[in-house]
Amino acid sequence: MTSSPSQSGTAAGAVNQKLQSSLPNAVSEKLPHIPESKEELKAEIKAETKVVASAGLAQLRSFVAGGFGGICAVVVGHPFDLVKVRLQTAEKGVYSSAMDVVRKSVAKDGLRRGLYAGVSAPLVGVTPMFAVSFWGYDLGKSIVRSTSTVAPDGSLSIAQISAAGFFSAVPMTAITAPFERVKVILQVQGQKKLAPGEKPKYAGGMDVVRQLYRQGGVRSVFRGSAATLARDGPGSAAYFAAYEYIKRMLTPRDPVTGEASGKLSLPAVTCAGAAAGVAMWIPVFPIDTVKSRLQTAEENVTIGGVVKGLYAKGGYKAFFPGFGPALARAVPANAATFLGVELAHQAMNKAFN
Template sequence: MSNSKQAEATGEGAVPSLQHHHTPVSVTHHDHPDHHLMWCPRHNHYYDDRKMETFEEVPDPTELSPLRDFIAGSCAGVSSTVVGHPFDTVKVRLQMNCPSAPFKGPMDCVMQTVQKEGFWGLYKGMVSPMTTVPLVNAVVFSAYEHAKAFLLTRRLNDTSGVLTNHEAMMAGAWAGFVNSIVVTPVELVKCHLQAQGEAIHTSKNEIKFNGTLDCVKKVIQIDGVRGLWRGHVATMVREVPSYVGQFGTYELLQRVFSAQLDGDNGKVSPATTLLAGGFAGCVCWTVSYPQDVIKSRLQLQPLGQPSSYATSTFCPDGGFIACAKSIVRQEGWRGLWRGYSPCLLRAFPSNAAGFATYEMVKSVFFFDKDGVSMPVQAKAKAGQ
C-alpha cells in the first residue's frame, strides 16, 4: 500500500506508525501544500519546523511523577505542621467545651497551657501528624495532580496546564475524598493527645495516653481497628468541601496575584504563592469548620462506650447529624464555630508555608521523565 493510501485509510493527519514514539518526527505530507511539518505524537499536534529555531525542554503539565508529588507533598506537610500545630492545639481544646476545659477564649487557653505545661504543651500530639504527614500530604497532592492531569488530557489543543475554577474544584473534591480515608486515624489520635494535659482537668476515670503509639494501641484494644476510623463520615464531609475551597481558591488567586505581581514573565513568584496559599487556607477552613467541630466531638467520645449520638435512619452518618443537632440545641449556632479564631489565625501562615514549600520542591523535580524535548517556537530576537 502506498504512503498516500495508507494515510487515507488511517484518517486525515493520522500517523499511526509513529504513535509509540515520544519525539517529534519529520513527516513529508505529500497531500498537504506545506512539506515542513513535524509530528509530535505525545501532544497530538503538528509543528512547522520553519518556525522553530530551537528545541527547549518544556515540562508537560499532564505528566505525572509520583516521586515528585510524594517528596513535595511531604515537605509541605512538615512545614505547615510545624507552623500551624500550636494553633491547632488551642482549637481542639476550645472545641471540647466541657468542664474539664475551662477556657474563656483563645488567649486564655494559650496562657493556661503555657503556664501549666510549658511552651511545648502547645505542640502536644504533634508526633502523630508528623509521623504520618508524608503519607497524608502525598495522598492529597498526588490525588490532586492525578485529577488535574486527567482533566487536562480531556482538553483539545490546550497545553497551558492551567485549570479553570470548576476544574480545580473538581480535582480538589477528589483529593479530599481520597484523603479522608487516610487522615481519619491520624486526626483521632491527634485529638485524643491534644485533649489531655495539666491545663485540662481530666477525671480519674478517663483513659490516659503516653504518646502516639500508646494511643493507637489502646484504641485498638478497646474499640478494635474500626475504632481508629471513628468519625470518618464527619472527616469526609469536612475534607471534600475544604479541598474544593482550598484548591479552587488557590488556582484562582494564583492567576490574579501573578498578573498583578509577576507581570508577563510567565513565572510565579514566591510572594504570589504565599498570598494565594494563605488565603486559600482561610477559605478552606471557613467552608469546613462546623464539620471539623462535629468531627472532634465524635472522635473525642470516651473509648469503650457506645456513641452518644445515634446514627441517622436515612444514611450511615456515624452520628454526624445527631451531633450537629445536639451542639446547636445546647450551645446555639455559635457552638459550631467554637475555636474558629485560632483556626483562622493558623490557616494563613500554615497553608502559605505548605503551598510555598510544595511549589518550591516540585520545581526542583519538575522534569520530563522521558527526557523528551517538546518543540516550541523560539522567542523573537531583539530588534526583530
C-alpha cells in the same frame, strides 16, 4: 500466509485514509493513528513511554513536595490547631477565650509540651497526608484534562481546578482520618486535670492506636472518616481553587497582550497560600467541629447525634468554637505549606533538570 512489511504498511495506510475520509474531522482526529511501518510503531511506543515516564516523575515530585510542605505546616500551625481543638471539645466555661487556652496550657505543661501536645501524630502522618493530597491533586488535574475540554495551552478553569482539588481529598482521607483521631485525642487529654499520682490514659500516639484497636478494632481507629471526607472534599476544592485563582491574579502580565510575563515571587506564593487556607476553613468549619466531637467522644456516637447535641447546647454558635484560632492558624500554616511546596519543586528542578 503472512503479509510482508510493505503490505502491512499499505493496509494500515489504507485504513487510516478510509477513517479520515468517512468520519467527521472532530471524530477522526481523536481516533488513534495506526502505525504504517515498524519504525513508526517503535517511534510511537518510545514517545508513549516517554510521556508516561514524565507524568510519573511529575506525580512523584508532587508527592515529595507535598510532604515537605506538610511538615512546614505542622511546625508553624500546630499550636493554633491545639487551641482550636480544645475550644471545640471543652465544656462551656472551661476556657474564656483562645488566649485563655494558651495561658492555661503553658502554665500546666510549659511552652513546648503545652503548645505542641499531640504533635507526634501529625508529624508522623503529615508527610504522607500532604504528599498524598498534592499527588491526588496532580492526578485529579490529569483526570480532568482527559475527561473534559481544556484551554489550548492546557490550563484549567477555576471550576476544573476545584474538581481536581475535591478529588485530592478522596485518597487523603484514608490517611487523615486515623491520624486526626489520634491527634485530637492527645490534644484533649492534655486539658484534663489529673489527680495526684494519676497517669494520663494514653502514653503517646501508638498507645492511642493500640487501645482504640483493642476497644473497637479498625472501625474505632477510623472513626470520623465520613466526617473527615465531608470536610476535606469541599475544603480541598476551595483550597486549591483559591490558591490558583490568587496566583493568577498576582502573576505579572504583559500590559498589551495580557499574557504572563514572569514567574510568581515567593512572597506572592505565601500570600496565595495564606488566602487559600482561609478560603478552605470558612465553608467547612462546622463540619470540623462535628468531626472533632465525634473523634474524641468516649462512647459510641453518630454524626446525627453529635449535630443534635451541639445544636441543643448552643444553637448555630455551638458549631463555631475555635473559629478565630482556626483562621489565625490558616494564614501562617498554609503560607508555610505552599512556600515549602514551591521551594521543594525549585530544589528538585535544579537537582534533576
